[in-house]
Amino acid sequence: MDKFQKILVTGFNKSGLDKDSWDQIKKFTRGLIFEPAADVDCLFSRFNRIDKKIIDSFPKLKYIGLLATGTGTVDLEYAKKKKVTVCNVPGYATESVAEWVFALILEHLHDLEKAKQVAHKGDFSGDGFTTSEILGKKFGIIGLGRIGFRVAQIAQGFGAQVTYWSRHRKDKAEKTGLKYESIDNLIRTSDFISLHTLTTKETENILDEKKINSLKAGAIIINVSGMEQVNIQALMKRLSKGDITFIFDHPDEMKKENVKKLAKFSNCLIYPPIGFVSAEARINKQAIFVSNLENFLKGKPTNKVN
Amino acid sequence: MDKFQKILVTGFNKSGLDKDSWDQIKKFTRGLIFEPAADVDCLFSRFNRIDKKIIDSFPKLKYIGLLATGTGTVDLEYAKKKKVTVCNVPGYATESVAEWVFALILEHLHDLEKAKQVAHKGDFSGDGFTTSEILGKKFGIIGLGRIGFRVAQIAQGFGAQVTYWSRHRKDKAEKTGLKYESIDNLIRTSDFISLHTLTTKETENILDEKKINSLKAGAIIINVSGMEQVNIQALMKRLSKGDITFIFDHPDEMKKENVKKLAKFSNCLIYPPIGFVSAEARINKQAIFVSNLENFLKGKPTNKVN
Numbered sequence: 001m002d003k004f005q006k007i008l009v010t011g012f013n014k015s016g017l018d019k020d021s022w023d024q025i026k027k028f029t030r031g032l033i034f035e036p037a038a039d040v041d042c043l044f045s046r047f048n049r050i051d052k053k054i055i056d057s058f059p060k061l062k063y064i065g066l067l068a069t070g071t072g073t074v075d076l077e078y079a080k081k082k083k084v085t086v087c088n089v090p091g092y093a094t095e096s097v098a099e100w101v102f103a104l105i106l107e108h109l110h111d112l113e114k115a116k117q118v119a120h121k122g123d124f125s126g127d128g129f130t131t132s133e134i135l136g137k138k139f140g141i142i143g144l145g146r147i148g149f150r151v152a153q154i155a156q157g158f159g160a161q162v163t164y165w166s167r168h169r170k171d172k173a174e175k176t177g178l179k180y181e182s183i184d185n186l187i188r189t190s191d192f193i194s195l196h197t198l199t200t201k202e203t204e205n206i207l208d209e210k211k212i213n214s215l216k217a218g219a220i221i222i223n224v225s226g227m228e229q230v231n232i233q234a235l236m237k238r239l240s241k242g243d244i245t246f247i248f249d250h251p252d253e254m255k256k257e258n259v260k261k262l263a264k265f266s267n268c269l270i271y272p273p274i275g276f277v278s279a280e281a282r283i284n285k286q287a288i289f290v291s292n293l294e295n296f297l298k299g300k301p302t303n304k305v306n
Numbered sequence: 307m308d309k310f311q312k313i314l315v316t317g318f319n320k321s322g323l324d325k326d327s328w329d330q331i332k333k334f335t336r337g338l339i340f341e342p343a344a345d346v347d348c349l350f351s352r353f354n355r356i357d358k359k360i361i362d363s364f365p366k367l368k369y370i371g372l373l374a375t376g377t378g379t380v381d382l383e384y385a386k387k388k389k390v391t392v393c394n395v396p397g398y399a400t401e402s403v404a405e406w407v408f409a410l411i412l413e414h415l416h417d418l419e420k421a422k423q424v425a426h427k428g429d430f431s432g433d434g435f436t437t438s439e440i441l442g443k444k445f446g447i448i449g450l451g452r453i454g455f456r457v458a459q460i461a462q463g464f465g466a467q468v469t470y471w472s473r474h475r476k477d478k479a480e481k482t483g484l485k486y487e488s489i490d491n492l493i494r495t496s497d498f499i500s501l502h503t504l505t506t507k508e509t510e511n512i513l514d515e516k517k518i519n520s521l522k523a524g525a526i527i528i529n530v531s532g533m534e535q536v537n538i539q540a541l542m543k544r545l546s547k548g549d550i551t552f553i554f555d556h557p558d559e560m561k562k563e564n565v566k567k568l569a570k571f572s573n574c575l576i577y578p579p580i581g582f583v584s585a586e587a588r589i590n591k592q593a594i595f596v597s598n599l600e601n602f603l604k605g606k607p608t609n610k611v612n
Contacts, residue, residue, distance in 0.1 A: 096439060103418060110406055111580075112410075115578055119576045123578065126583060129580040133405055274432045274437065277437055278437040
């Protein structure tokens, strides 16, 4: 197996990977640098932009290793034209995010913030609490990719009636008891809705004003995808009625003024983007990232995206 | 169908049941009172003590309806001797409690209290969070009654390896993939342990010093049963090592000084006893309570406990 001459790390630093991973990576290269040099033949990247200019600045470049799932930051076509292979890390956080969705739902259903507060104060009466169950409720999944499907499975474990809408029907998933329905029906009739579409031109504003207005009273909507998929103005209007709950975890990618406005609604719960940060996901991510590197050198690239 | 002459309500008041339930109950009696009278033939009770003296004070008593699962407050033998039928309300909160167990686990695994706090402050970086998954972990259930079994099923939905210990082997449960093991093994090797034994002489102190010392480092123990089952002194000693997490929700039944001492450990999470308070459980409870009453009058008592 050949080695790289020089790996340049961009978009993250030493703390981005554990020592074990660096030790393995060092076996696959003669040099590892954090400042650009002309003779770089392998580039590591995370969320930073890799455009034509950057690709052109490394004439010996053969491989770009992305320590992320998203590939929108890289000019994949141009890399291909220049015979640069780009590999990403998909699916490493599926379980982490799916369990996170239920953490958010159950925190809300069981009023845990208030429960902890009263217990801290020594009030163990339990007075004034009424919780709510998932069992038997209608649970709609929008977007049945890896994460959407895993959320569906766990919801089935809780005894929910799970339906999904996705761009394409998924026969395999339907064999496990998942029911397909139109997005309009799903939105109109679900008690819980979990959004798992990728942010693309097609899904932008997928929760538009009409759909938001048609949400069932009492519905709980969880969005651990990008907020570009939601019409924020229509959401605020509906939240002001007080008859739905909206939970999301990507305030970091939004306009600050919109986050501030949403934060004023007691029925809008905002979390930091920590769905994917489980210890297990970190291990998965590095294992895939390192094996992508090794497999490329062996001539059998894995998770190639261009 | 005959009717009762006079129902006396003790242990709860009008707010203990919804209007619909009271309306139904009124169809089964000629009188409904909240202060004792001699000619009472039906007694409602909740957690209040019904001893020989009270039973003797109502010579016409035929039926005691318990608006609770526990029957330890009633002298069942004496009631039987006096030909008084006692019926309770079992299983009404199975789902409520089982979902509560996962609410508590996930709140801890995903650091939700801190997550909400940083988000409130406008910090959406997600820095400093590392969560943990249920998938693939060993999940031990102690006591495989209704609730224990339901917790086991949901844990399977999360992809945990679920084992149980119970006084008796449960063939039906084992056919669903649950594995039986000795309580010592279960405690020594589980990542999660959920306690679902009823508080009896046999289960008192079931988590004794030896067992608490044998808990796996990193284990998370959830007790939504009574704390009589746990050796508090040994628990405190183990908590002080900082290598386990203990979560419980019945501080109300404990000595205040013990709760105060436990509350000082950051790895001991205390909640009020609200596992059983779902809206659905309230509906189930009243439905069973009222149908018990009706079935007794029809000569076919249900949920008879003596």
